[in-house]
Amino acid sequence: MxxxxxxxxxxxxxxxxxxxxxxxxxxxxxxxxxxxxxxxxxxxxxxxxxxxxxxxxxxxxxxxxxxxxxxxxxxxxxxxxxxxxxxxxxxxxxxxxxxxxxxxxxxxxxxxxxxxxxxxxxxxxxxxxxxxxxxxxxxxxxxxxxxxxxxxxxxxxPAESGRRLWVHHGSSISQGSNASTPTRIWPAVTALRSGVELRNLGFGGSAVADPFTARVLRDTPADFISVKLGINVVNLDAMRLRAFVPAVNGFLDTIRDGHPGTPLLLISPLFCGIHEDTPGPGALDPDSFGTGRVTFMAGGRADDVAQGRLTLRVIREALASLAERRAHDPNLYYLDGTELYNEKDAAEHPLPDELHPDTETHLLIGERFARYAFAPGGPFAVR
Missing domain, CATH: 2.60.120.260 (Galactose-binding domain-like)
Known part of the structure; x- marks a missing residue:
């Protein structure tokens, strides 16, 4: 050898x-x-x-x-x-x-x-x-x-690729939590199906509109960029609505400093029952310790929303409104995450730990994203 x-x-x-x-x-x-x-x-x-x-x-x-x-x-x-x-x-x-x-x-x-x-x-x-x-x-x-x-x-x-480069940032779901193998995480499913190069900046627990992540995205060559934000902000109870919206605007502005015309897709959270209407912080459910299958729970209260604490439903509304106010950017797109995984899907493909999808659901999400983003007429389609 x-x-x-x-x-x-x-x-x-x-x-x-x-x-x-x-x-x-x-x-x-x-x-x-x-x-x-x-x-x-x-x-x-x-x-x-x-x-x-x-x-x-x-x-x-x-x-x-x-x-x-x-x-x-x-x-x-x-x-x-x-x-x-x-x-x-x-x-x-x-x-x-x-x-x-x-x-x-x-x-x-x-x-x-x-x-x-x-x-x-x-x-x-x-x-x-x-x-x-x-x-x-x-x-x-x-x-x-x-x-x-x-x-x-x-x-x-070393092999030259020649394929277009898709750079994606997101949470543990984007990193691949609960998927069985590296090509069965949803971004890999999308990349292989669509024939593009993947740079995966999905980081478990760490998609919270950090300025340094925006700078990395700004400085990374890319033909397409997608940013999936929300779930970590909720389950870390990282910020209130007043701080979240400006943080996302600043995150996108920084990306645009290096990619003024690159197709940029903002994705809101997938459906997650424990945080749809209940703020964080998220936590491991102590009743699941020692059972062989650890699950997650929401630690906030639904009435905390009135104090500006965030739920997934609040974040989706805020991101949709933010995208509308940035309509002057013709290459900025918005995707509601429930188009990829919604409440009906959760009944058929429940999240095993109440937070992360299994392999079959990663495949479903990846195929749906490929059809949305890379198909003719999609935000990442060849023009």
Whole structure:
């Protein structure tokens, strides 16, 4: 087997690589953000490789990737392991579940954490199609990984994409929470169906109109940009209506500083029963501890809305009104998130933990978004 160093030209969907004692760790946010705001939640989420692909042009039929994953787990609750998905010439071929690596285990009753060290894992894909092809290894959306070694039975080289680039920002749902594999998160479903490159800036718990995220979007090359805001603002109880609307306006203004004419789509929250009419903060339901399936609950009261606290229904109304007032921008579009997942869908495809969709629902959302955004006449259609 031929060993090839894993370097930045082979990786898509990243802001940079960090050298470690084992190899390199991909990051989805640049170093200056991680230094400016070293929030543990944000740092954990941005290092999880949602939408990141190791991409190569090769005639290889056998590919191995040696990696050291790190995952978060809850004592007494099942959390599925991450996976690496194989895509060849834009078509999904196979998936391999990770094992090994490090586990950061959290005791939900006490908040205590413990690190359980593990060993690297070798992910192997055999009997790939013959001939030259573009091979993509989609890295796990729910674990961080140190990439140690790439082995193939034929030489590899970085591949030019030539596809249009879609940059998306959102919450844990955009990152892929509760989806089973990295190509089954809804943004990946959309990207593969629509034949576009994905840069996924979905960060669990961290889509709150942060100025530094707007600056990253401003400075990132993009043919299309979408921003899905609202659910994290509610379940963090991060701001009141008076602060939220100007924050979103400033967020969009900053993006426009670098992308004055790029199609820009603002998306309001998907349906989520616990927060439709009840403000946050959101919390883990203590009655679910130790049951094997942790669920979420809303911690506010419905009558708090009169004091300016936010619910999903309030946010949708505010974002729709905001978009109308920005009608002078011909390339700004607004999508009500319930067009992607609504109350009727929730009855047929309930959220397993009351907050995040399962794999089947990610597929539904991704297919709907592709039909809306990338179909002829859509905001991201070829003009």
């Amino acid at each position: 031929i060993t090839t160093p894993v370097t930045a030209p082979f990786l898509r969907g990243i802001a940079g690589l960090e050298e470690t004692t084992r190899g390199v760790r991909p990051h989805r946010l640049p170093e200056w953000v991680r230094t400016q705001f070293p929030d543990p939640q944000l740092l954990m989420m941005e290092s999880q490789t949602s939408g990141v692909r190791l991409t190569m042009a090769t005639a290889a039929r056998n590919v191995e990737l040696v990696a050291h994953p790190t995952r978060l787990g809850y004592r007494g609750a099942e959390r599925p392991r991450g996976s690496v998905d194989l895509v060849v010439d834009g078509t999904f071929v196979a998936s391999e579940r990770l094992d090994g690596g490090d586990l950061i285990e959290v005791d939900l009753r006490t908040g205590a954490t413990a690190l359980h060290a593990g060993t690297p894992v070798t992910i192997s894909f055999r009997d790939l199609p013959e001939g030259d092809k573009i091979v993509e290894l989609w890295l796990p959306h729910n674990e961080s990984v140190e990439l140690i070694e790439l082995r193939t039975d034929e030489p590899v080289r």
